Amino acid sequence: MRTIIEKVNKNELNTEIIKEAGRILKEGGLVAFPTETVYGLGADALNEDAARKIYAAKGRPSDNPLIIHITNMDALGKITRNVSEKAKKVAQHYWPGPLTMIFDKSEIVPYGTTGGLDTVAVRMPVHDVAKEVIDAGGGYIAAPSANTSGRPSPTTAQHVAEDMDGRIDMIVDGGAVDIGVESTILDMTVDPPMILRPGAVTKEMLEELIGEIDVDRTLIQPDSKKVPKAPGMKYRHYAPKAELTIVEGNIDQVVCEINRLTDEKQKEGYKVGIIGTRETVGRYLYGDVKCIGTREDEATIAGNLYGILREFDDDKVDFIYSESFATDGIGSAIMNRLLKAAGHHVIRI
Numbered sequence: 291m292r293t294i295i296e297k298v299n300k301n302e303l304n305t306e307i308i309k310e311a312g313r314i315l316k317e318g319g320l321v322a323f324p325t326e327t328v329y330g331l332g333a334d335a336l337n338e339d340a341a342r343k344i345y346a347a348k349g350r351p352s353d354n355p356l357i358i359h360i361t362n363m364d365a366l367g368k369i370t371r372n373v374s375e376k377a378k379k380v381a382q383h384y385w386p387g388p389l390t391m392i393f394d395k396s397e398i399v400p401y402g403t404t405g406g407l408d409t410v411a412v413r414m415p416v417h418d419v420a421k422e423v424i425d426a427g428g429g430y431i432a433a434p435s436a437n438t439s440g441r442p443s444p445t446t447a448q449h450v451a452e453d454m455d456g457r458i459d460m461i462v463d464g465g466a467v468d469i470g471v472e473s474t475i476l477d478m479t480v481d482p483p484m485i486l487r488p489g490a491v492t493k494e495m496l497e498e499l500i501g502e503i504d505v506d507r508t509l510i511q512p513d514s515k516k517v518p519k520a521p522g523m524k525y526r527h528y529a530p531k532a533e534l535t536i537v538e539g540n541i542d543q544v545v546c547e548i549n550r551l552t553d554e555k556q557k558e559g560y561k562v563g564i565i566g567t568r569e570t571v572g573r574y575l576y577g578d579v580k581c582i583g584t585r586e587d588e589a590t591i592a593g594n595l596y597g598i599l600r601e602f603d604d605d606k607v608d609f610i611y612s613e614s615f616a617t618d619g620i621g622s623a624i625m626n627r628l629l630k631a632a633g634h635h636v637i638r639i
């Protein structure tokens with residue numbers, strides 16, 4: 291299959307390209323497009339055969355359900371049942387935006403999209419290109435991250451092409467995404483509502499709006515024998531090819547320890563990557579040092595995380611050492627993804 295790659299400008303949308311994307315989606319094809327979180331791999335969510343193609347292209351386990359992307363509240367009514375007043379309030383505040391909510395599904399949503407579940411995950415993105423593509427494609431677009439399963443999620447069209455060239459019909463290139471980590475997932479079928487995956491819309495933001503929010507315990511206790519409530523969270527996601535270790539503690543000691551570990555590994559003949567910040571990169575003495583952003587603005591760290599993990603794959607490093615980050619605000623999403631990428635391998639000093 292030949293993959294068409296077309297650039298669009300966010301502020302000056304090329305309707306011919308969007309129309310073509312819509313035509314492909316309506317015919318049951320696959321189109322990758324940018325959202326504010328990461329690039330999505332879209333298919334018509336109400337067409338079981340189209341949704342199935344997503345699993346094949348990504349190599350995604352079939353029990354890992356897809357998120358349906360919509361652009362308006364009427365569409366929410368068509369694919370769900372029992373939308374509570376709380377959920378409507380959350381939607382009013384945080385949609386469109388980087389938040390997914392889980393509801394009971396309606397009849398028209400095929401089990402091929404929900405991985406056999408009676409619930410459905412729904413998001414209304416704010417990105418202009420995403421909105422146009424969803425509407426052109428019929429209004430109900432299943433769109434998981436557009437990476438091969440197990441690789442870091444794509445934050446540029448180039449990342450999508452690395453994984454999907456020749457496997458999907460089209461990539462709509464709208465430049466680099468804004469946030470860089472996937473949406474918050476909030477289960478609205480339970481009371482209190484429960485966060486199944488942390489993202490840019492935080493527990494604190496949601497609690498301020500609707501009161502108590504639970505967090506899936508498997509996100510907090512990685513060793514717990516319990517299975518995560520979002521089926522996708524049980525897989526070793528976001529993984530670079532190298533062995534990643536997070537070093538946690540006083541920042542001066544962390545820098546010293548990473549220098550020591552890197553020197554040791556290099557002497558054994560290994561190639562080592564380091565994830566530092568603007569505040570520390572000048573202090574690393576050895577290895578392939580990359581700056582992930584600044585601690586003064588954690589959004590920069592979220593924005594560069596997946597891109598840096600992919601760069602280390604290209605550089606073919608054997609080991610990666612990363613500093614640890616604060617866990618408030620967007621930090622809870624950053625550390626959730628980084629810990630998963632590290633298989634929870636942390637050195638505390």
Ligand code: AMP
Pocket residue numbers: 354355356357392404407409410411433434435472475486487519520521522523
């Ligand atoms: P992705 O779109 O690749 O970022 O992954 C979607 C995430 O949403 C996965 O972790 C899924 O397991 C989760 N998800 C989708 N639908 C449901 C659902 N009905 N119940 C719980 N989790 C869901």
Ligand code: MG
Pocket residue numbers: 434435443
């Ligand atoms: Mg994903």
